[in-house]
Amino acid sequence: MRTALEPVVTPVAMGRIDRRAIDSGIVGYRLMLMAGAAIAASVLRHYGDAAGVDVLCGPGNNGGDGYVAAKMLQTSGMCAACYSLGDPVKLAGDAACARDDWGDEILSLEDYVPTDGRVVIDALFGAGLQRDVEGVAVRVIEAVNAFDIPVIAADLPSGLSGESGRVRGTALRASRTVTFAAPKPGHFLLPGRDLCGVLEIADIGIPSRCIEAETEGLWLNRPPLWRDALPRLAANSHKYTRGHLGVFSGGYRQTGAARLAAIAGLRVGAGLVTVLSPASANAANAAHLTTIMLRTIDGGADLDGLLEDMRFNSFVLGPGFGVGEKARDFAERILGAGRALVLDADGITSFAGYHDQLAEAAAKQDAILFITPHQGEFARLFPQIASNASRSKVEQARSAARETEAIVVYKGADTVVADPSGRAAICDNAPPWLATAGSGDTLAGLLGGLAAQGMPGFEAACAAAWLHGEAANRAGARLIAEDLANNLPAFSEFQEY
Ligand SMILES: NC(=O)C1=CN([C@@H]2O[C@H](COP(=O)(O)OP(=O)(O)OC[C@H]3O[C@@H](n4cnc5c(N)ncnc54)[C@H](O)[C@@H]3O)[C@@H](O)[C@H]2O)[C@@H](O)CC1
Numbered sequence: 255m256r257t258a259l260e261p262v263v264t265p266v267a268m269g270r271i272d273r274r275a276i277d278s279g280i281v282g283y284r285l286m287l288m289a290g291a292a293i294a295a296s297v298l299r300h301y302g303d304a305a306g307v308d309v310l311c312g313p314g315n316n317g318g319d320g321y322v323a324a325k326m327l328q329t330s331g332m333c334a335a336c337y338s339l340g341d342p343v344k345l346a347g348d349a350a351c352a353r354d355d356w357g358d359e360i361l362s363l364e365d366y367v368p369t370d371g372r373v374v375i376d377a378l379f380g381a382g383l384q385r386d387v388e389g390v391a392v393r394v395i396e397a398v399n400a401f402d403i404p405v406i407a408a409d410l411p412s413g414l415s416g417e418s419g420r421v422r423g424t425a426l427r428a429s430r431t432v433t434f435a436a437p438k439p440g441h442f443l444l445p446g447r448d449l450c451g452v453l454e455i456a457d458i459g460i461p462s463r464c465i466e467a468e469t470e471g472l473w474l475n476r477p478p479l480w481r482d483a484l485p486r487l488a489a490n491s492h493k494y495t496r497g498h499l500g501v502f503s504g505g506y507r508q509t510g511a512a513r514l515a516a517i518a519g520l521r522v523g524a525g526l527v528t529v530l531s532p533a534s535a536n537a538a539n540a541a542h543l544t545t546i547m548l549r550t551i552d553g554g555a556d557l558d559g560l561l562e563d564m565r566f567n568s569f570v571l572g573p574g575f576g577v578g579e580k581a582r583d584f585a586e587r588i589l590g591a592g593r594a595l596v597l598d599a600d601g602i603t604s605f606a607g608y609h610d611q612l613a614e615a616a617a618k619q620d621a622i623l624f625i626t627p628h629q630g631e632f633a634r635l636f637p638q639i640a641s642n643a644s645r646s647k648v649e650q651a652r653s654a655a656r657e658t659e660a661i662v663v664y665k666g667a668d669t670v671v672a673d674p675s676g677r678a679a680i681c682d683n684a685p686p687w688l689a690t691a692g693s694g695d696t697l698a699g700l701l702g703g704l705a706a707q708g709m710p711g712f713e714a715a716c717a718a719a720w721l722h723g724e725a726a727n728r729a730g731a732r733l734i735a736e737d738l739a740n741n742l743p744a745f746s747e748f749q750e751y
């Protein structure tokens with residue numbers, strides 16, 4: 255079965271989705287009943303033998319979900335208690351209906367004490383969190399976190415920003431999070447993903463057309479997003495129709511990174527791969543290369559000569575290359591010649607302070623620029639964007655992509671891909687053992703190899719990031735970067751994913 259695209263929606267967009275659903279005739283309180291029922295069902299499914307459930311209810315609709323869940327659990331025979339942050343009399347709208355339908359005692363959150371054997375439903379704050387958590391809520395959140403009891407969060411763990419995945423003051427650490435209709439960026443961006451525990455996405459009866467009408471070009475990075483754009487072999491394919499990737503090597507003692515990228519580019523399907531090496535490093539490279547070719551490139555004139563061969567259509571520049579003027583000069587020549595360039599590692603750092611020059615080069619006709627920074631490199635190239643901590647990693651990557659006319663792969667355990675048009679995707683499949691020397695070089699090679707095969711930029715970057723994570727999962731926890739290329743799945747495996 256072919257699964258669909260998985261949109262990720264901001265809390266603000268979710269509010270618009272709710273309104274669309276309500277405007278189309280769905281009763282708002284019915285959505286809350288469905289949300290509360292989904293939370294109650296999760297409690298029963300996973301903690302059905304708990305001694306009881308303590309429901310921590312906030313002053314808004316998230317609290318309303320909590321009262322609904324409490325009522326349903328009580329009706330099903332579970333012992334339930336509700337604790338309110340603030341005076342429950344002040345609840346309004348659907349949350350007030352839920353409070354009335356609960357109809358039982360409501361204790362003060364001040365009196366809540368974590369109790370062994372009981373489950374907590376966290377319904378303090380969800381999409382409406384507006385500022386840092388303070389006062390009694392902080393004390394309760396910290397007490398629950400310090401106590402080893404199961405916590406089911408309604409929509410979001412309280413204190414977590416659904417927009418950015420950042421913590422506002424303090425946040426609960428949930429065992430499970432039940433969200434509604436569609437996931438939010440904060441469920442995947444760090445540290446949010448860790449705080450959510452297992453994520454459940456409950457259908458609360460909002461029609462998918464309402465979600466689709468409000469999606470803003472942000473998806474979970476999964477094969478349905480890019481599988482149709484993967485390179486396909488035809489009976490008459492030959493190596494030159496599969497593209498020729500050039501990977502720049504560093505000096506004599508810095509050649510391994512380029513070879514890792516080159517092997518990945520070849521394994522992901524580029525027809526030919528050549529390591530472009532300074533003469534001083536030829537011997538080191540030659541000793542380790544078999545299928546991959548080797549060519550001497552010492553200066554700009556050598557590179558211009560190579561660029562006359564239009565079959566060289568994609569390049570990786572940066573791994574082990576060294577920081578400085580030479581990297582900038584090479585990158586500008588490649589982009590000026592209208593080729594695809596993956597600028598990684600030292601290539602990125604070389605443009606720190608030369609950001610406009612990079613944008614100008616990327617705007618050249620037919621040029622396709624990919625930038626693959628980790629957090630440190632991102633901050634070096636885009637200091638102003640990075641210093642604005644109120645913006646999410648998605649928004650930061652989008653701004654960087656717009657400013658440089660590049661497809662940005664902002665790496666990390668929550669890698670975000672963004673393109674200049676604003677399309678973006680969050681990757682959630684990378685295991686922590688990818689944090690090993692050379693894995694970034696491999697990612698650059700995968701991307702260079704897909705670009706060599708003519709895959710469109712955004713899709714190529716998303717595919718490279720996902721395949722990188724998938725290969726790491728298949729290789730297992732003892733992974734070293736050399737293993738990644740050998741554990742790439744065949745494209746045919748997930749074309750029906
Ligand atoms: N809108 C809808 O149709 C639906 C919403 N649902 C629930 O409604 C939630 C959103 O409801 P709301 O928009 O009412 O927002 P919340 O209930 O998440 O929080 C808003 C309330 O918390 C207060 N608040 C915000 N930050 C605070 C802080 N740091 N310290 C103290 N008080 C703070 C606000 O003043 C407001 O009273 C969702 O997360 C979801 O759980 C669900 O019932 C499904 C349907």
Ligand SMILES: Nc1ncnc2c1ncn2[C@@H]1O[C@H](COP(=O)(O)OP(=O)(O)O)[C@@H](O)[C@H]1O
Binds near residue numbers: 691695696
């Ligand atoms: N904790 C982690 N969990 C998942 N993936 C990670 C983690 N840390 C790093 N990665 C991934 O590993 C790669 C490391 O790249 P990079 O930092 O450039 O390393 P190197 O320069 O050693 O190759 C990136 O793709 C990054 O997204």
Ligand SMILES: [K+]
Binds near residue numbers: 409
């Ligand atoms: K919550």
